Amino acid sequence: MKIDQEKSDFLDEMLEHWQQENLLTPTEVERLKTSYEAKSFDWRRLAQYSFWIAMACGVISLGALLIDNKFLNYLRTLYNTPDGVISLLSAVAAGFLYKLSFKRKKTLPMQVFSNDALIFTAVMLTANAIAYMGKAIGKGDGHFSILILLSVFIYAVLAYIFKSRLIWIFVLISLGAWFGTETGYLSRDNLYFLGMNYPLRFVFFGLALTLISLSLKKVKAFSFFYDTTYICGMIYLFISLWLISVFGNFGTLDKWYGIKQISLFYWAIISAVACVTSIFVGLKFRDDIAREFGITFLFINLYTRYFEYFWDSWHKALFFSVLAGSFWLIGRRAEKIWNVEFLKK
Numbered sequence: 216m217k218i219d220q221e222k223s224d225f226l227d228e229m230l231e232h233w234q235q236e237n238l239l240t241p242t243e244v245e246r247l248k249t250s251y252e253a254k255s256f257d258w259r260r261l262a263q264y265s266f267w268i269a270m271a272c273g274v275i276s277l278g279a280l281l282i283d284n285k286f287l288n289y290l291r292t293l294y295n296t297p298d299g300v301i302s303l304l305s306a307v308a309a310g311f312l313y314k315l316s317f318k319r320k321k322t323l324p325m326q327v328f329s330n331d332a333l334i335f336t337a338v339m340l341t342a343n344a345i346a347y348m349g350k351a352i353g354k355g356d357g358h359f360s361i362l363i364l365l366s367v368f369i370y371a372v373l374a375y376i377f378k379s380r381l382i383w384i385f386v387l388i389s390l391g392a393w394f395g396t397e398t399g400y401l402s403r404d405n406l407y408f409l410g411m412n413y414p415l416r417f418v419f420f421g422l423a424l425t426l427i428s429l430s431l432k433k434v435k436a437f438s439f440f441y442d443t444t445y446i447c448g449m450i451y452l453f454i455s456l457w458l459i460s461v462f463g464n465f466g467t468l469d470k471w472y473g474i475k476q477i478s479l480f481y482w483a484i485i486s487a488v489a490c491v492t493s494i495f496v497g498l499k500f501r502d503d504i505a506r507e508f509g510i511t512f513l514f515i516n517l518y519t520r521y522f523e524y525f526w527d528s529w530h531k532a533l534f535f536s537v538l539a540g541s542f543w544l545i546g547r548r549a550e551k552i553w554n555v556e557f558l559k560k
Contacts, residue, residue: 216251223253298351305344312337317377331381338385341373342366360396363389374440383440387424387447394420406466414458421452445504453489453512460486460516461523476523486516514545 218226230247233239239247316333319326349362367389374382398408398416408416425448431437437444460483465471490513497506525534 218251218253220253223251226251298347302344302347302351305340305347309337309340309344312340313373313377317379334379334381338370338382341369345369360393360400363393363396367393375436378439380440380443383443384447387444390424391417391420391451410464412462412464412466414455414462415464417451417455418459421448421450421455424448425452442504449493449504449508453493453508456486456489457512457515457519461519483516483520487513490516 227248230239230244234241234244312333316330316337319330319333323330345362345366349359367386370382370386370389373379374386395413395417402408406412411419425445428441428444428448431444432441460479462471463474463479463482465474490509493505493509494513495509496502497504497509521538529537
């Protein structure tokens with residue numbers, strides 16, 4: 216069995232300890248040590264990170280292309296290509312890549328990251344096709360959230376047909392983007408919608424998405440996408456709660472700069488209560504996702520409050536000493552828990 220170097224060192228130490236305690240004989244220790252070996256290098260992780268970086272660079276490249284008017288005008292003078300043609304070509308290329316990637320999923324299932332990279336490229340081309348279609352038929356009224364909603368339905372159909380969680384993630388990202396742009400359009404570019412700024416709006420959006428995912432958990436057609444939807448809903452919810460605990464329900468940074476952070480303490484309490492509730496629900500119903508989100512964001516909220524309230528009032532030496540001590544205690548506790556869980560396994 217190939218394991219990480221850290222785990223291999225830990226096992227070596229434990230086997231030597233058990234030998235010293237006369238729980239194992241030298242022969243048994245040697246026999247157990249031959250049952251595992253340390254990985255020389257984690258090539259799978261390198262492949263995963265490399266494809267992530269490649270896809271991120273592709274997104275940046277596409278974004279730079281779409282916002283660079285000089286470059287677009289230069290291309291237009293060279294090719295004079297209508298927006299509708301660009302949309303059609305992007306759609307054809309996306310369709311080809313969808314077909315190729317899902318064919319490779321059957322013939323080359325071990326090349327997980329390569330296949331996902333092709334799907335990601337196809338998704339970007341789909342977005343490009345929708346964007347240029349909007350430019351071709353748009354009326355210039357600034358209501359481009361309709362295009363984002365169209366992309367939600369297109370990605371949803373593709374995700375259901377091909378049973379792809381990666382495409383489903385883009386369904387949920389696009390749904391969040393549509394919600395933000397649509398509420399902005401309905402408020403006529405006002406910074407508030409029904410008296411709520413963007414973080415507060417997304418608190419309700421994340422809560423709604425999480426509750427919908429839980430209610431559809433036992434629906435057979437939805438079960439394949441349940442975990443992805445549940446996690447995305449929790450991400451929307453808890454990040455929004457954290458942002459509202461920092462910035463409050465203010466629409467501009469100028470207004471936020473004019474208040475003391477302690478005046479937003481009630482938002483911090485609401486965020487902390489949500490975290491504790493998530494931990495309680497996770498423990499009671501054995502929901503690992505709820506428990507982990509609650510614990511993670513409770514720590515994030517606590518350290519955020521620490522920086523807010525003590526950064527200016529404490530000497531920096533004392534500030535970082537307390538910070539170092541707290542992380543050391545967490546690390547020690549986490550190490551003990553990890554050792555117990557590792558030994559159980």
